[in-house]
Amino acid sequence: MPPKKTTNQKAAARVPRKRPATTDPYEIPEEDEIEPPKRRRHAATAAADTDDATVSTPSASRLKKTVATPIKLNGLNGIDTPSRKNNADRSARRKSARALVDRVISGAISDDEAEEGDIAREIYESSEDEEDEEDEEGEEENLNGETEPTTTPSKFAPGRKRKTTTTRTRKRSPTPPRDLPPHEQYFFQNKPGLSKTSNNTLSSLQLLTHDEYFSLSRDLSSANPHKTDITHLASLHVSSFPQWAFELSQSFSLCLYGYGSKRQILHKFATYLSSHPPCSLGQANKIVIINGYTPSITIRELLCSLASAVSSPTTTLPGILSYLTTHPNTTLTILLNSVSSPHLRKGSFQSIISTLASHAQVYLCCTTDSPDFALLWDSAVGTNFRFLYHDCTTFCSYSPSEMEVVDSVHELLGRKTRRVGGKEGVAFVLRSLPENAKSLFRLLVGEVLCADEGDGQGQGQGEEISVEYRMVYNKAVEEFICSSEMAFRTLLKEFHDHQIITSHKDALGTELLSLPFGKEELEGILEELTT
Amino acid sequence: MFTAPPTTTAATNTSPTTTTKSAPGRPAKRRRVSEKDTAAPLPAQEKDDEGRQWPRLFNGFESPSAADLRKKTYESAWPVLESEIESVLRDANRQTLEEVVEFLNSDVHECEGRGRVPAGFIITGPNIAGQDLLFSQLGDVLAERGEGRVRFVRLKAGEVGNLKGGLKRIVREGMGGVEGGDGGEGGGRVVVAFQDSEAFDTGLVGELVGLFHSWQDRIQFSVLFGIATSVELFQARQLKATARQLYGAQFDVVQANAVLESVIMAAVAGAKAQLRIGPGLLRKLVRRQQEHVAGVGAFVSSLKYAYMNHFYANPLSALLVDGQKLDKEILQPEHLEAVRMLESFKSHVEQSVEDGRLDHARLLLENDDYLKGRINRQAAKRQQYLGKLLQSLALVIATEHSKRSFVELYEAALEEGISLDQSPGPFDLGDAIKRSTPEELIGLIKRVMTVVVDGNPSLHWNGMGIGQDAEAAIDKFEALRADVERLIETSKKKKTSLKSKYSSQSRVLRTTVVAQKVQLSRDTATLTEEDNAFTAAIDDFFAFFKTLVGCEPLSNLFLNEVWQYDYHLPYEDVFVPRPGATFARALSRPHDYLGCACCDKANGSMVGTLPATSILYHLYSEAGASINVADLWAAYYALVGEDSEIGMDERSALVLFYRGLAEMRAMGFVKQSKKKADHIAKLKWL
Known part of the structure; x- marks a missing residue:
């Protein structure tokens, strides 16, 4: 293998200090021979140590091997470098190297063996390539004035090197690999x-x-090129209404999923159910x-409407359920749009709905x-839900x-945007802010409300009520919320970041x-802040 | 405040139909009477019923009475099974319940665990869906036994967030009547059940137990924990102090697998099941139970759905009426045509031709009346087949030699039939039976006889009845047993051990002692007269057993499609949906759904005529983890904008772009990213 010779020599040149001259070039480093990484940082002493150790305990097997393998100069000692590859790689390579050497020694090659040999060579060479790469790198590092004389891997070196390797390989192929499976693509893209x-x-x-x-x-929706197709698709869904109603009547719940708004379909289904009830x-x-x-x-609002629909006197969940149980002639069909909307994702809501759905007199169909x-439940x-899922792709906007x-x-x-999560959003933001920030916001809300009162109904709709920055600052100082304008600004910045206040300048520059x-x-916010 | 667009609706609005009462004004009672009185439904009633009728099949050519018949058959077939399943499920928990109640009522902890809180650890396994049923049953039983003095409080982690909430609940539900007495009444007991104990905050459980402990001298508290993992793990999470306050006992719930097996025996394999669930579907259902840790409820739902599907969508299911004689009026030409399309019909005709019964084949194909007669006879054949199937299965189970579970045996029986000769196979019992010792054989004969006489209650198979066959079988088995008993007696007198030539013992002897062929024959020759007689008895038994056990594969039967259901697709679509794939398909290939002319040629690629969201989805799947909206817009506009074939103006395109982007966000594909201006982050890799 002529092309590899140079690298092998390099590797050999770097390594031999660690080994007695008698070392068998085919000797594969055993697990315990690879020095623990701790030592390698102090290369000089470590080298001395190992030297001593090996000299003082010459192993018999090693001596034997020296005698047994006469082909020393074959230049295969590339394997000798303690590889930076992981163990699995190394052992695969070691085995293939052995196989190659054995073959050369024995000389005789049968067809079978030839095939095996090819595989072995392939394994050997593939890892050789990587080795080459790393060796080159090692060289670079040496050129960069790294004075460490040994290139035996230390625990820290490979990390650095590996990084450079990866960046380099990436440079080599700028086009992203195609047709990766989704998870691979995730890792690649991240x-x-x-x-x-x-x-x-x-x-x-x-x-x-x-x-x-x-x-x-409004103009666009009338000019939608797919309008007729969407209507046709909807008619297909409509044709399965009898089936859905039957499924509801068998105490299953329905879950309609798929791309597009399903509001229209659900409304039509409601109309259908009114004439073909599942009960x-x-x-x-x-x-x-x-x-x-x-x-x-x-x-609460939801339960209230349900209670009023079945004319149940109580509006609690157990109340409604027990009312239904005592009035077996009343059934309730709940058609729920967007069960997975962000406003309904709380576990309590889902469990209430599911408890309702599990009642024999309640039929539930949701979209x-x-x-x-599926992660909601x-x-x-x-x-409890006993869902049957139906693909209800509508393509409606x-x-x-x-x-x-x-x-x-x-x-x-x-x-x-004009809306920041409303009251809950503010409460959430303020919870993570220090006490004086809360006080400042309370002050601000109070001031704005006062200004609103003062203005009366004169303010046009949509116009936001503003208060003067300077005035708020003065009040804040009075109330010992902050002592300097700096601190005041810092507090306001926090509010700005969370978009719970806005500031602007009027014509006069105030x-x-x-x-x-x-x-x-x-x-509502003020009430929550003061309690 | 965000001003909502004018069309914003209230959170809940009752539809205009809400007030429309579905039931017509006529009182229900009168109708029921009239239904009973008149066999044929009145026209007026038919009109009322219209809403509840099933759609007619055969493209609407099915007669209403046939559709009605299917509905009625379904309505009679399923409820039987449902109640059957319910009783199986109730029975499954009964033993655990008994044990728990006994523990709670016993006075053992009075002496042993004085001052400590009695605690029952109920190991429910990972299936939390089953816990609900168990604990509600427990509540019922406790209320029944405690005669109102025991109060049962169920706590779920989701509902009890902190100590205050927990105590409130306990006080409300548990102390309702006892409060006045406040410890004065010794009789009042409170059982607090932590249904999903793993989900509770560790500290909370500890605090509650501590409180119960300190009140123990005034109010008698007991606690129950539903545990999905193990008591050891549970204990490891608790403080030692808490553990010291508890005096516990462990209860195991019947494992889900065992419950499932008994449900399958009762509701799928049993004689009460009208419809046979095909082996393929059954295997799938069982695998889903194991892989998804789904509750038994999920299995029952799937089973029910199979019934619903069969009767709702298969016109031939009308042929499965309960009565022996199918009304010939019901059968219309479409039914016969459909029957002639069946796989089993075709193979039956082909078989008849091969056997040389050409007339029979021709009549089947051409003569409608002949076919009707055949159809009428298949009901009896079905019963016969089922009887044989259940008999074989019951007998195979009774041998106790089969290593397979019942479900596996049942699947194999439907798929490949039952044949004891087939070896190796699921019903490969020959060797095991032949190797049995005299005592084992007698036990075996006894078991088999019990099955022949009494049947198998869990399969609802009532034994072979009182016919000639049954008597012959009983006589035969009696005779065999007497023979073997006599042989045992004789050999006892002779002080030799009775063995057969199959018994493994002799074989072991010859292989271990000497391994030469000469000795082999000598060994056989050492069998005594009784041994030979015993061997003959075994052979006799096995030969007779074989005549009792055996059936054909289900698919070999004529018209099996009428009463077999083995379709995966509806089940998978409906119970195990793949919403991700559905959304991806709709967005990447809208033509599949819309069937529009304009996107016909796209075939999964990107063209300007696609809906905006679909175009964005295509661009999205090509983009990296972080997407520049400006570039996205540029790419989009290049496709649909003024320079393209679509020629949309910028503002209109922007409106569609906005809409698409908002939809992508609502579907969870993208989110806001603060890394760079006007960038969004990708959230899904499909």
């Missing part, structure tokens, strides 16, 4: 430093406002549609818009009440602070 995206921004593009969006989307003869069926995508949805809905909740398109996109882009919330919400 390699540190890999993501290279351009620095283009959307600054040149004028973003959409709500008004523009709505006026344009048996003589039972009165009440249908309630719940829109899970509404941000302000609460469990879901995200592919990960643990097996206990899932068993979501109605404005289902999805706040403009806000959602702007939030995604980190642009200013700095104004305002809160992006409605009056009711502000009152």
